[in-house]
Amino acid sequence: MGPLTRLWGARGWMLLGGFAAVTLVVIPLLRLLPPDHALYLSDYYVLLIGKIMCYALVALAMDLVWGYAGILSLGHGLFFALGGYAMGMYLMREIGTEGQYQSHLPDYMVFLDWKEFPWYWAGSEYFWLAVLKVVLVPGLLAYVFGWFAFRSRIKGVYFSIITQALTFACMLLFFRNDTGFGGNNGFTDFKRILGFSLAEPTTKTALFMVTGLFLIGTLLLCRWLVTSKFGRVLAAIRDAEGRAMFSGYNTRDYKLFVWTLSAVLCGIAGALYVPQVGIINPSEMSPANSIEIAVWVAVGGRGSLVGPLLGAGLVNGAKSWFTVAFPDFWLYFLGALFIGVTLFLPKGVMGLRDRWRRSKS
Amino acid sequence: MLWLLGIAPAAQALDAAAVKQLAAEDSDSKLEAINKLVTSGDTAALPIFKALQDDVLQVYQGRVVISTDTGVRDALTGEVIDVAGATPEGIVINNRIRGALDSAIASLQLLAPDRAARLAAAKAVALDANAEMLPLIQRAVAQETDAEVKALLAQASAAIELKSPDAARRRLAVQQLALSENPQTKQMLGALLEKGADGAFAEPDAGVRDEARKAIAAIDSRFVLPQVLGTMFYGLSLGSVLLLAALGLAITFGLMGIINMAHGEMLMIGAYTTYLVQLLFRQYFPGAFDAYIVVAVPAAFLVSGLVGVALERGVIRHLYGRPLETLLTTWGISLILIQLVRTLFGAQNVEVENPAWMSGGFALGGDVVLAYNRVVIVFFAAFVVFLVWLLLNRTRLGLYVRAVTQNRGMADCMGIPTPRVDALTFGLGSGIAGLGGVALSQIGNVGPDLGQSYIVDSFMVVVLGGVGQLAGTVIAAIGLGEINKFLEPYAGAVLAKIIVLVFIILFIQKRPQGLFALKGRTVEA
Numbered sequence: 035m036g037p038l039t040r041l042w043g044a045r046g047w048m049l050l051g052g053f054a055a056v057t058l059v060v061i062p063l064l065r066l067l068p069p070d071h072a073l074y075l076s077d078y079y080v081l082l083i084g085k086i087m088c089y090a091l092v093a094l095a096m097d098l099v100w101g102y103a104g105i106l107s108l109g110h111g112l113f114f115a116l117g118g119y120a121m122g123m124y125l126m127r128e129i130g131t132e133g134q135y136q137s138h139l140p141d142y143m144v145f146l147d148w149k150e151f152p153w154y155w156a157g158s159e160y161f162w163l164a165v166l167k168v169v170l171v172p173g174l175l176a177y178v179f180g181w182f183a184f185r186s187r188i189k190g191v192y193f194s195i196i197t198q199a200l201t202f203a204c205m206l207l208f209f210r211n212d213t214g215f216g217g218n219n220g221f222t223d224f225k226r227i228l229g230f231s232l233a234e235p236t237t238k239t240a241l242f243m244v245t246g247l248f249l250i251g252t253l254l255l256c257r258w259l260v261t262s263k264f265g266r267v268l269a270a271i272r273d274a275e276g277r278a279m280f281s282g283y284n285t286r287d288y289k290l291f292v293w294t295l296s297a298v299l300c301g302i303a304g305a306l307y308v309p310q311v312g313i314i315n316p317s318e319m320s321p322a323n324s325i326e327i328a329v330w331v332a333v334g335g336r337g338s339l340v341g342p343l344l345g346a347g348l349v350n351g352a353k354s355w356f357t358v359a360f361p362d363f364w365l366y367f368l369g370a371l372f373i374g375v376t377l378f379l380p381k382g383v384m385g386l387r388d389r390w391r392r393s394k395s
Numbered sequence: 396m397l398w399l400l401g402i403a404p405a406a407q408a409l410d411a412a413a414v415k416q417l418a419a420e421d422s423d424s425k426l427e428a429i430n431k432l433v434t435s436g437d438t439a440a441l442p443i444f445k446a447l448q449d450d451v452l453q454v455y456q457g458r459v460v461i462s463t464d465t466g467v468r469d470a471l472t473g474e475v476i477d478v479a480g481a482t483p484e485g486i487v488i489n490n491r492i493r494g495a496l497d498s499a500i501a502s503l504q505l506l507a508p509d510r511a512a513r514l515a516a517a518k519a520v521a522l523d524a525n526a527e528m529l530p531l532i533q534r535a536v537a538q539e540t541d542a543e544v545k546a547l548l549a550q551a552s553a554a555i556e557l558k559s560p561d562a563a564r565r566r567l568a569v570q571q572l573a574l575s576e577n578p579q580t581k582q583m584l585g586a587l588l589e590k591g592a593d594g595a596f597a598e599p600d601a602g603v604r605d606e607a608r609k610a611i612a613a614i615d616s617r618f619v620l621p622q623v624l625g626t627m628f629y630g631l632s633l634g635s636v637l638l639l640a641a642l643g644l645a646i647t648f649g650l651m652g653i654i655n656m657a658h659g660e661m662l663m664i665g666a667y668t669t670y671l672v673q674l675l676f677r678q679y680f681p682g683a684f685d686a687y688i689v690v691a692v693p694a695a696f697l698v699s700g701l702v703g704v705a706l707e708r709g710v711i712r713h714l715y716g717r718p719l720e721t722l723l724t725t726w727g728i729s730l731i732l733i734q735l736v737r738t739l740f741g742a743q744n745v746e747v748e749n750p751a752w753m754s755g756g757f758a759l760g761g762d763v764v765l766a767y768n769r770v771v772i773v774f775f776a777a778f779v780v781f782l783v784w785l786l787l788n789r790t791r792l793g794l795y796v797r798a799v800t801q802n803r804g805m806a807d808c809m810g811i812p813t814p815r816v817d818a819l820t821f822g823l824g825s826g827i828a829g830l831g832g833v834a835l836s837q838i839g840n841v842g843p844d845l846g847q848s849y850i851v852d853s854f855m856v857v858v859l860g861g862v863g864q865l866a867g868t869v870i871a872a873i874g875l876g877e878i879n880k881f882l883e884p885y886a887g888a889v890l891a892k893i894i895v896l897v898f899i900i901l902f903i904q905k906r907p908q909g910l911f912a913l914k915g916r917t918v919e920a
Contacts, residue, residue, distance in 0.1 A: 106719040179900075186904045191654045191718045195854040196900065202851045203896045206889045321851065325726050332723060365734040372727020376720040377713055 041257045050250065057087070057246030065239045077238060081310060084242045086350045087249050088307040093330045093342035094252055095299035100328065101336030102260055103292050104272030105189070109197030110300050111324035112204050113172035117301025118314040119208075120171055122221035123155065124164035125309060129225045141223075142216045152214045161228055168305040169298050176297030177290065184286045184293075189275070198321045205319035220315025227309050238310070245306045252299055256339050259292075268292060329368070332375050335382025344383050409439050414471055417447065418454045418486050425488070426495055433499045436534055438507055443470050444500050448493065453483035502528050505535040505548065513539070517547035529555045550575045554583060562600040569603060573610030581614050625763035626880050632769040634876025635776035636838070638869060639831030640849045641856035642783060643824030645868040648857055650800050650820050653711065653721040657729035658853065659846025661825040664702055665695035665832020666841045667736060670745050685750040688833070695829040703825025707818045729846070736843045744842035753837060772834045779830055784865055786823070796820050859899055 042050065061083075067074045092114055099105045126140045135144040139151065157163045179200060183193060211217035230237045259265050270278040271285045279285050308314045317323070326349075334345025349371070356364040379385055409432070416428035432440040446452040446461040452470065453460050459470040460483055467476050467483060488496070504516030513535075520532065532552045539545040549571055556568035569587075572580045587598035587607045598604050644658045669691040676687035706728060714721045753771055756764040787793035795816045798806040807813050835845060852875070860871030875895060882891035 100719075106722065108722075182900055182904060188903060191648075191652075191722060192858060192903075194719065194722055195654060195851075195858065199851050199855060199896050199899075203893045206892055210887075210889055325723070328723055332720075362734075362738070365730050369727040369730035369734070372730065373710060373724050376717075376724045376727075377710065380717075380720070 040261055041254070050253070054246070054250055057083075057249075058243055062239050062243055065235065077235065080238055080242050082354060084238075084245050084310045085307065086347055087242075087245045088303045088310070089327075089330065089350055090343045090346040091245075091249050091252055091303035091306070092300050092327055093334065093346040094249075094256055094339065095296040095303070096327050096331050097334075097336050097339065097342040098256055098259070098299075099293055099296045100331060101338070101342070102265060102268045102272060103289055104275075105289065105293060106194045106328060107197045107293075107296075108194045108321060108324050108328065109201035110296070110327050111321075112197075112201035112319050113176060113297040113300035114304040114307070114327075115204075115208075115314065115316070115318035116172045116175065117168045117304030118308040118318065119215060119221070119304075120167035120301070121164055121305035121308045122224075122314045123158040123167075123215075124161055125224040125227060126221050127159040128227060128229075129223065132225055133223070140216070140221075142211070142219065143214075146211060154214070165305075168301050172297040172301035172304075173294055176294045180290045180293040184289050198324065201319050201324050202321050205316050205321075208316035208319060216315070218315065220313060221308075222313040222315075224309065224312055232309060232312065241306070241310050245310070248302060248306060252302075253339060253343075260339070264288070326368070329372055329375070331382075333371065333379075333382050335379075335384030337381075338384045341382050341384040348383070409437055409443075409471060410435055411471055414443060414459050417443070417452065418459050422489060422492055425492055429492070429495050429499050433502055433528075433531060436503075436506055436531060438503050441500065441503050441507075444496055444503070446470070447486065447488060448496050448500070450485060450488075452486050454486060455481070455483035459486075498528065502531045505531065506538070510541055510544070513541070513544050514547075517544045517551065520548070520551045546575075550580065554580070557583065557587070562603055565598070565600065566603045566606050569606045569610050573613045575614065581611055584611050584614075621759040621763045625759055625765070626884075627877065628765055628773075629769070630877035630880035631773055631873060632876070633880060634873035635773045636831065636834060637849075637852055637856050637876055638776050638872035639772075639779060639834055640828065641853035641860075641872055642780070642831075642865075642868055643827035644853050645857045645860060645864070646783075646796070646827075647821055647824040649864070650796060651711075651715065651817060653714070653718050654725070654854070654857075655711075655821075655824070656722055656725040656850070657706065657732060658725075658825070658828055659848075659850035660729045660732040661699045661703060661828035661846070662832040662835060662849060663736065663841075663843065663846040664732070665699045665829030666747070666836040666845055667740065667745070667832075668695040668698045668829065669833045669836040670740075670747050670841055673747055685752055688750055688753075688837075691833050692830060695833045696826040697829075699829025699832065700822040700826030703828075704818050704822035706825075707821035711821070712814065712817065733843045733847075740843070742843060744840040747836040747841050749837055766838075768837045772837065775830075775834060779827060780865065780869060783823075783827065787865065792816070792819060855896070855899055858903065 038047070041047075061075060061080070064073055064075045065080070069076075092110060095113075096107065096110050099107055129140070131138055133139075133141045133144075135141055137144045139148060143151075151158075179197075183196065188196060207213055208215055208220075209218060215221070224232055226232055227237065227241075230240075232238075260268070267278065267283055267288055270281075270283070271288060275285055304314075304318075330345040330349050331342045332345070333349055334343065335341030349368075352367070353364065356367055375382060381388065413428045413431040413435075416424055416431075419425055419428070429444070432443075442461070443452065443459075451462050453462055453467075455467065455476065455478055458476070460467045460476060461470050462468075462483060465475075467478050468474065469476055501516050501519045504512050505520065507513055507516070517535075520528065529552060532548055532555070536545060536548045536552060539548060553568040553571035553575075556564050557572070559565055559568070569584065572584060584607045587596070588604060589597050596604060598607065640659075640662055643661070644655060647653065647655055647658075669688075672691040672694050673684075673687050676684050676690070706725075710724060710728065711721060714724060749768055753768040756766040757770070758764050785793075787796060795806070795811050798809070798811055799813055799816050803813060831849075832845075835841070835849075839845075856868060856872045856875060859875065860867035860869075878895055878898070879888075879891050882894055886894060
C-alpha cells in the first residue's frame with residue numbers, strides 16, 4: 035500500500051482535489067472579475083467562507099482529541115483566541131502611528147496613559163516572531179496544562195470541566211484593562227499585514243487562499259496521523275485506556291502529544307481568522323464559544339475527518355442565516371441541535387450517510 | 396459654664412445689622428454677614444439661611460423679609476407684613492455664596508437642640524471642615540453632651556488643627572485623630588507622610604510625622620480584628636452561595652456520573668420563581684409582603700425540582716453511560732432555558748426586593764458592615780445542608796441514593812428501583828439549586844444569565860470536594876469562598892479567581908478524587 039493510497043482511495047483524493055481547485059483556483063479567479071459582474075464573489079462571501087474554513091480548522095483539531103483520543107475539551111476556544119491575539123499584537127504594531135491618537139502605541143494604551151509597551155510586547159513588530167508565538171503560546175500552555183492533567187489521570191467530565199474553567203479564567207484575565215491586551219474591546223482597526231492593506235480585495239483573496247491551503251494541509255496531516263500506527267494507539271486509548279496502558283503503551287505521552295498538536299492547530303486557525311475578520315476580543319474565550327466547537331464536531335460526526343468540516347460548515351452557515359432571519363430563535367435552534375444530535379445522531383451527519391449506505395446494500 | 400452663659404444672651408436676638416447686610420449688593424458684604432451670623436452661634440439664623448438658599452429671602456421697604464405660603468414675614472421678628480399686593484425684591488446669590496451657606500448651615504446645625512440634626516451635621520463637618528469653622532466647632536465641643544457627636548466634633552477640630560502653623564498643635568491634633576473611629580482619618584494622616592513633587596514631606600516637622608506613623612499603626616491595630624472578621628464573614632457568605640449552587644450538582648454527579656450543565660439554570664429558575672412570588676404578594680397581599688420569602692422557598696424548590704425531574708425523564712435518562720454527550724445535551728438545554736426566560740421576562744434584569752427585615756446591616760466597627768441578607772443566607776445554607784444530611788442518612792430514599800452511588804449494579808440486583816431513584820435525586824439536586832436561586836435573588840441581580848456566572852465556580856467546588864460527599868462539598872465551598880475573599884484585597888477579584896483555579900489544578904495532582912474520596916473499589920471502568 036503506497037503512502038498516498040493509505041490516506042484515501044481514488045474518490046477521496048478526487049474530492050480533496052476538487053476542494054483545492056475551488057478554494058485555490060476558482061474562487062480567486064472569480065475575484066478577478068469586475069465587481070459588477072454577475073459571477074463576482076463579493077467581500078462578504080469571501081469573508082464568510084474564509085471564516086468558516088478557520089472554524090473547520092478548529093473543528094479538525096477538536097476532532098483529533100475528541101473523536102480519536104476521547105478527550106472532550108471545553109477550552110479549545112482559548113487556544114484559538116491565543117493564536118489570534120499573537121497575530122493581533124503584530125497587526126496592532128502594523129497600524130503604526132495611524133491610530134486615533136497618532137501615537138506609536140495602540141489607542142487603548144494611550145487611553146490608559148501608558149508611556150511605553152509592556153515587556154511582553156517586545157518584538158511584536160516582527161512577523162516571524164508573531165508566527166512563532168502563534169505556534170508556541172497555545173502549544174506551551176496546552177503542554178503544561180496537559181502534562182499536569184494527564185499525569186494525575188484526570189479524564190472524562192473532570193477534564194472537560196477543568197478545561198472550561200481554564201478558558202473562563204483566561205477570559206476574565208483578558209477582560210482586565212491592566213493585562214495589556216485592550217480589555218473588553220480587544221484588538222481591532224487593523225490597517226495592514228506585511229505592508230499590504232487589509233482593505234484591499236487582493237489582500238482578502240490572498241488571506242482566503244492561505245487559509246484554504248492551511249486547511250488542506252491540516253486535513254492531510256490529520257489523515258496521515260490517524261491512519262498511522264499512532265492513530266491506532268490513540269483509538270485504543272479512547273476505547274480502553276486501561277488495556278492500552280497494560281499493553282505497554284505510555285498513554286500519557288500519546289495524549290499529551292495529540293492534545294498539544296490540537297492546541298497548536300487551533301492557534302494557527304485563530305491567527306488566520308483575525309486578519310480576515312479584523313477583530314479579536316476576550317469573548318472568543320467564553321465557555322459558550324468553546325462548547326460550540328464541540329457541537330460542530332458532534333453534528334458532523336466525530337471520529338471521521340470529513341465530519342467536522344461538514345459540521346463547522348453546516349452549523350456556521352445556519353448561524354449566519356438564522357442570526358439575520360430570526361435572531362431570537364438562533365439559541366433555540368442551537369440548543370435543539372445540541373440535544374437532537376446527541377440523542378438521535380450520535381455519529382452525526384456522517385453516521386446518517388453510513389446508515390443510508392447500509393440500507394441500500 | 397460661665398462661657399456658656401456668655402453666649403446665651405446672643406441667642407435671644409440676632410444681629411439686626413448683620414441680617415440687613417445680607418441684602419447688600421456685593422457678594423463680599425453678604426459673605427461677611429453670613430460669617431458674622433455663624434460666629435454668633437445663634438441657631439435662629441438657620442431659617443434665614445435656608446430662606447436665602449431657597450431664594451425666598453427678600454427685601455421690602457428696607458426690611459429683610461421671608462416670603463412664605465402664608466404671607467410675607469419679617470426675617471428678624473417673624474411679624475407678618477402686609478405688602479398690599481406689592482412684590483418684595485429678591486436677594487440674588489451666586490455659587491460662592493451658596494457654598495458658604497451650605498457650610499454655615501452645617502455649622503449652625505452643630506448647635507441645634509435636636510440630637511439627630513447635630514449628629515448629621517457633625518458627620519458632615521468631620522469629613523469636610525475648614526478653618527473658619529474652628530471657633531464654632533470648639534464651642535460646640537464644649538457644650539456637647541452626646542458622646543458620639545462629641546467624638547466626631549473633636550475629630551473635626553483635630554482635622555482643622557492639622558493645618559495649623561504651630562507644630563505642637565499639629566502634634567496634639569494627630570494624637571486626637573489616633574483615637575478616631577472613622578477609617579477615613581487614616582487617609583488624612585497618611586497624607587502627612589507623603590512626599591510632594593519637590594521631595595519634601597507634606598508635614599515638615601519630623602516629630603509630628605513620627606506621631607502620625609504611630610497614630611496610623613494604632614488605628615490599624617484597632618481595625619484589624621473587625622477587618623479580618625468582616626473578610627471571614629464575606630468569605631463564609633460567598634461560600635454559602637457556592638454551597639447552595641454546588642450541593643445539588645455534587646449529589647447528581649456522585650449518583651449518576653454526569654455533569655449537568657443546565658444546573659446553573661436551575662438557580663435562575665429558582666430566582667425567577669422568587670421574583671414571581673414577590674410580584675404576587677405585592678399585588679394581592681401587600682400587607683404580608685415581608686413574608687413572601689417564606690412562600691418563595693418551597694415554591695422555588697418545587698418549580699426547579701419539577702423541571703429537573705422532567706429533564707431527567709425526558710432527556711438525560713437516554714444518555715446514561717455517555718457522560719461527555721450528556722455534557723453537550725445539558726448545555727443545549729441550558730441554552731433553551733435561558734432563551735425561554737429571555738422571551739418570557741425580557742433580557743433585562745428584574746428587580747427582587749428584599750423583605751424589610753433582611754435589609755440593613757450590623758456594623759462591626761470601622762467601615763465593616765455585615766449585611767443582614769448575607770447573614771440570613773449563611774444560616775439558610777446551613778439549614779439546607781442539615782436537611783439534605785437528614786434526607787441522605789435518615790430516610791429510605793437516602794439509603795437508596797447512597798447505595799446506588801456506591802454500586803449501581805449491585806443496588807439494582809437488590810431490588811432498588813434505580814430509575815426512580817435517579818429521577819428523584821435529579822429532582823432533589825435541581826430543587827436545592829432552586830433554593831440557591833432564592834438566596835441569590837436576595838443579594839444580586841436576577842437576569843437570564845444568572846446561572847452562567849455560577850456554573851464554573853460550582854464545578855470547581857465539586858472537583859475539589861469529591862463526588863457524593865456532603866462533607867467534602869461543604870468544606871470545598873466554604874474554603875473556596877474564604878480563599879477568594881482573602882486573596883481579593885491583594886490580588887483583585889479576577890487574579891484571585893485565577894490563583895484559585897491554579898490551586899485546584901495543583902491540588903488534584905495530589906488527590907485526583909477530591910478532598911474526600913469514596914473508599915472502596917470504585918475504580919473507573
